[in-house]
Amino acid sequence: MAKHFNLTLHVWRQKNAKCDGKFVEYPAENISPDMSFLEMLDVVNEGLIRKGEEPIAFDHDCREGICGTCGMVVNGRPHGPKERTTTCQLHMRSFKDGDNITLEPWRAEAFPVLKDLMVDRGAFDRIIAAGGFISAPTGSPQDANALPIPKENADLAMDAAACIGCAACVAACPNASAMLFVSAKISQLALLPQGQPERYLRVRDMIAQMDAEEFGTCTNHGECETACPKGIKMENIARMNRDFIKASLTYRPATIGGGAG
Amino acid sequence: MELNSRIPDGPIEKKWDNHKFDLKLVNPANKRKYKVLVVGSGLAGGAAAASLAELGYEVECFCYQDSPRRAHSIAAQGGINAAKNYHNDGDSVRRLFYDTVKGGDFRAREANVHRLAEVSNNIIDQCVGQGVPFAREYGGLLDNRSFGGAQVSRTFYARGQTGQQLLLGAYQALQRQVGLGTVKMFARHEMHELIVVDGVAKGIVTRDMVTGEIKSHLADAVCLATGGYGNTMYLATYAKGCNGTAIWRAHKKGAAFANPCFTQIHPTCIPVTGDHQSKLTLMSESLRNDGRIWVPKKKEDCGKPASQIPEDDRDYYLERKYPSYGNLAPRDIASRAAKQVCDDGRGIGETGLGVYLDFDAAIKRLGANKIEEKYGNLFEMYERITDENPYKTPMRIFPATHYTMGGLWVDYNLMSTIPGLFVLGEANFSDHGANRLGASALMQGLADGYFVIPYTIGGYLAGIKPGSRIKAEDPAVKAAEQYVSDRVAKLFAINGKETPTHFHRELGKVMWEFCGMGRNEAGLKKALQLIPQIREEFWKNLRIPGSGADVNQSLELAGRVADFLEIGELMCLDALERRESCGGHFREEWQTEEGEALRDDENFCHVAAWEHKGEGQTPVRHVEPLSFENVHLATRSYK
Structure with missing residues (x-):
């Protein structure tokens, strides 16, 4: 088994589109390099829920890099440091023990923040x-090879x-x-x-x-x-x-x- | 409960044609007076919503994702079947029909499958017309590849992203209607209840996942196209949000649930790495066109790197056991064979739960460039997840839950046992029997959405007076809304200690162990004891922070897990009662000497449709007998 490690997250928390947001620091402990980035966030969120705190909201769905639902700015780069890789396909082996990671939502006037890292x-x-x-319209086309x-x-x-x-x-x-x-x-x-x-x-x-x-x-x-x-x-x-x-x-x-x- | 399949009379080739003519039509000027709700925006739902709006109906479409373009149909990789016979290799509607009935191990309805094969060709035409960039040959004509369970090349594909491209085609058709104002789209809305008045479906209640608003939507007919319930297993190739809530609500309101135990375990997924795992990723079946599956012959070789195991010490077990289909044996058979070699102690990787999918021979034969052209994006995805390069070392794969053939019972018109409630795509049960062949899910979703429901819903609506929708003040509407808000309040009120995921994971372990690739009476009985215990613990010890008047992903998940905890029980009950092996349902007590599924056609050549009898009551099992007049019942052989 690969060695587990610890990180510090600086996460943008924002209640909804009307409220102001701010960065909040969270430890991410005992992280396996085989975890995906979102699985690392799952671990942090499970801990928050058990403490009765609201988990970090982020959009995600297929976790295979095809649905396009996920996405956050990781250390200033959309989807994080790895080229041609969505956030869900980013794996923790791209990080090392003691790293600080800053997480922000997509920032654009056209995409209002709905909550934390989730935008519209x-x-x-x-x-x-x-x-x-x-x-x-359904039913009208000619043969596909025409x-x-x-x-x-x-x-x-x-x-x-x-x-x-x-x-x-x-x-x-x-x-x-x-x-x-x-x-x-x-x-x-x-x-x-x-x-x-x-x-x-x-x-x-x-x-x-x-x-x-x-x-x-x-x-x-x-x-x-x-x-x-x-x-x-x-x-x-x-x-x-x-x-x-x-x-x-x-x-x-x-x-x-x-x-x- | 009456299960009238409404299969039209006449020879099988004529049934659909005759039926289309016999169905009543709705006058074009009247169509706009009817409102149809479509829940789900994947291939079935997206195609249905767009096509119904094109016909002139007023349509509202709902999805839990932030956009209809993200439905999980998008993740389908390999392709879509159609009986075009463009390659002159002997394909025909009849052969696609035959392969699908046989592939489903004789547990699907012949008439439905034949219709599916008939419209398969229209689907390809429709998608090309929409601008779906299918793979082409240098002459500009469409390319095909082979998929499991067939000996012809009938699979159309768009690189390794066929589902994505087909879905975007349907999504664009849907958005066109949204732009024209004929479809009202509700993204980030989840259906929580079906409104039934005098036994007829009249609307739904949704929760707005951004504002928390609980609201009813009233209509003349409701279509559920909400996909499968495979996430009951927790680890599956489904998207994280896929859930069984809509069909389960409908089931509790009177829709029969057919063959819930028929789940597909796909043979080629990336193996589990640890407890943190949140989902499993599929590697397309198309890889089996060129990849060879093997494990070491000797247990002691399992720890060695693949390159150090000489050719003679490798067991290409699919090629050995099924010489005529080889690595393209159907999914249920390939999965079971992988389980058998792993049970035998010859599995590879850290966990011993894995087999190799090796491209070495194909790379030598065709060159790495050709392999990259065919599978490049899949190889990249594999490397991203595992940090291993499949051009150099063989892929490691293992079976995982991928699809549910079971679903709400529907008649030939795709209508459930609740009049006015139609069920499309993976959410219904009708076409795949006990095992779905590769590249058939996309075909069925689009067939239902583009070419079946636009006809059959007209037949239903023509019998309803325009403008006879119920009013928002109706007591049934108020009661349904109250039920949904009470349930949300009930989930918050538990205020225990554990997360929704914790319970989901616990359920998944039980399901995979006792209702997965191998099932037996003792295990299923144990699962039927364990699941109610987990459910009880869930309702005692769940914790959801935050409020319901806001984005709350814990609340969303908790609601879905609460339903999985009930669906899982029904799956186990159905698996227990089906005392035979067929397709993906493998009861260990019923197998041949060679370990193949042993059907019992005398007692189980039927659909089992379960009726909900109330909370805490045992559901009742009804039977729809299946008759095979065109494809004769035979033991499936792929040898």
Whole structure:
């Protein structure tokens, strides 16, 4: 068995969106290097509950790095020190005895803190609802192989589609920009033939919603790409910008009564 | 209790077509007058909510996650089956139907399974239309791979993230409807009670997990798509939040619970490392396409590094026992075989509870690059968790709870024994029998959501007068709300010393030991004594800090554990009463000389559906006989 060790946590505690928060220090004792980071927090929380104190609230669900629910800023880095790794997949072997660890929620105007390390990312859902889809009502599509898609495009679309919507990109960005997230969806759908009919409408609508949610703008710091646990690339932002410029230049209002019959 | 499966007449290939025509339709102008609640936003729930809204119904959708995109369908890795026969290898609807019935060890309904196989092809078309980036070949056409229990390549996949991509497709369709105002989405809401008036489902009561508000939602029909109850076992591949609360509330209000003991133990998960373990992680079954499973032939070799065990001293036990399916034997069989070699003292790793999944031969044959292309993200995930590099040393794997084939009983229309309550996806029991084949869960969730419920719910709603919903002042609504707030108060009032997780872990140990991969009469009887003791202790010694008027994750967990403590008991009772072995349900008293499951078709070729009789009362076991007219009952063989 690997040797267990002790840590000190400095955790952001905040009762709800209306209250102010503050850092509180907690010891984390007898931690196994095989534990995941969230299992370490489980141990601390079990101790707090037994003492009658409120446990540290944090979002988590699949604990496999795919659902995108978890995420906290660990020592100043979203999801912690390990590249391409969500908080739930971070393991305690990345730390050593006596380490001090500071834990904060994602910090962005668009993500109000609900409690402690838990934030409201509803803005992301609203951006998708504004246009992050292909309108393909159930029952209408043609055979799946009717439209061949070059493997290269399918693979690039998949690269972009791998986004888990965790919002680490926003937390990492000095401008709290959501452009990596938004551009990943725009890229995925723009790379596929099925996404063409709504391509320019989509980019306009999604960006309008992104702005309405008060996310900042990209100024090419590249922090988002470094923080992304799924390796989503900034080239998606370039692709989105290209489409957005084209959409803006070629914009024509919908024909009134165009489809009436 | 009447169990009328409502299977349509006629030959099996015609049943669904005929039934679709026979179902009554709701006039398009009337659809908006009907409100449908969908609880759960995974493949089944998300697809249903989007499709019903597209049809014109007023839909409200609920999920406990912070966004519908996070439902646990997202974690499915390997793929989705469909009988497209794109590879000309002899696949057909009939073969997918046959494989699924056989794979389920003849404990599923033929008619449901045939419908599933029929709509499998529509699902792939639908998902491609939505922009799901399935893997493609250089010619631009869709790629396929093989999965357990089949001898054709019918599994469509999107790298190792098929569930994620399919779910995002459904989520985007759902968000489109949210944007159009046809679906009202309630994230971070948990269903705590079903409202039933005169025996008919009329709504639900939810708790807002941010504000603590307890509120009722009234409708013309309710769809539960809340997934499985496998977290009863504590350690499982489920997400931490997955729970059985919604289906258990419905069960207590009159919905029969079918085959609760049918759980799937998946053979390829990362082994447990210690008591701190909070969940288990699956390694996709697709890995068994290229990985070879083995343990040392000699017990004394188990402590040695794999590289020091010569080829001749390795026992590739699946290839040895099942030469025609080899490493692609179905899950129940592969899991049991792993247990047998570990029971034999030949398990590997610190705990002795593990077997190797070795890619050495595949890397030599195809090259590390090809393996990386196929499984790169899975290998990365494995390395992140274990700190071992699977390109260099074999993976260590062990079976873990992964899926529940049991669930609420539904008829052919997916309606439970409570009229107006429909159950979709893993939450129902109907399609997988006693064992689910790989890549069939995604297929069933989407089949139910996209292609079954949009038809069958119309048949039900057409029989209800528009605008006949109950009012918020109805005594049944008030009573249901009161029940939920009383229960929250009761949990706080215990004010004991132990955490909800403590009780969950205790329950899990009992379930895994006595109702896991091997079950026997003495063990199940012991579990049936132990579980009520844990439950009693829970209601005496639980502690929940904080208040109910706020985010309170301890309260959420406590409510779920309270239900697991009852579900676990029913699982054990069902396992005890099913005196045969079938699929994942292995009663040690019923096995062949070679240790294979021994079915008893004379006495148990049926669905067991349990009726709740009130608190503290023994539930009653009802039976729906199963008949096999198209796939003849036979001993399953994968040799």
